[in-house]
Amino acid sequence: MEVANSFEKQLTRIEFKLAQVKAIDSDFRVFGAGGHKYTLGPPVTEADVTAFERTYSLVLPQAYRLFITRIGNGGQDHDGAAGPYLGIFSLGWQLRLLVGRPEKYLNYPCRLFPGMSDAYWDNLFVSISSDELLTDEVYDDEMGRAFGGILPLGSQGCSFYHCLVLNGEHAGRVVNIDITLSKPRFSPDRNFLDWYERWLDEIISGKLRQLKPAWFGY
DSSP: OHHHHHHHHHHHHHHHHHHHHHHHTTTOOSTTHHHHTTOOOOOOOHHHHHHHHHHHTOOOOHHHHHIIIIIOOSOGGGOOBSSSTTOBOOTTTTTTTTOSOHHHHTTSOOOOOTTOOHHHHHHHTHHHHHOTTOOHHHHHHHHHHHHTTEEEEEEEETTEEEEEEOSSTTTTOEEEEETTOOOOEEOSOSSHHHHHHHHHHHHHHTHHHHSOOOSSOO
16 A cells, blocks of 8 residues: 555656646757657556556556556657657557567566676677577577567667566666667666656756766666
8 A cells, every 4th residue: 555655646746747847848958858848648548558468468567557547658659758868658669679579578587687797698699699690580589588578668869768677576677778789777766657757857957958868878
């Protein structure tokens, strides 16, 4: 009950702060704001979420699920909606960004974690880097095993994306991924709502209106 109440209060704060930043940054100087204009698509229904979870045999982290069912989903026509960098995707958009077969690998045990070594990261792709004659199927399997259990959330521009860990010890954490295979970076936030609210707080404080975006790693 305490956790649920904490999320309820946070959802209320986020709704208030989202209206606040739209007034503060009315000329859309924050990077990406000129595209999403601090707007979100309508929330998805519980039935929509349940259907998505059943299709991919997974359970969405609670903080993210509450956001898309209570505050808003992604942008209209799959444009980015209000969120860090170029915004956040609608649920189910860009599922093949990291894995060629999300129906197989979206619920795969996530192998990424904060503080992973360079050697560990490089080893995830040793088969891909050492064999130039891989078939498309084998390549998809290797990428699926490396990036399984991760939901694309939105674009940071160029090859950088923010994503959500769906399972394991770090389920619910946001991780920043470069699709050209630089080592991922985890955000410091405990869950999606903390990550989203930190973005709003940094706009309100003026930090994001004064600095150019530090690519790859919000």
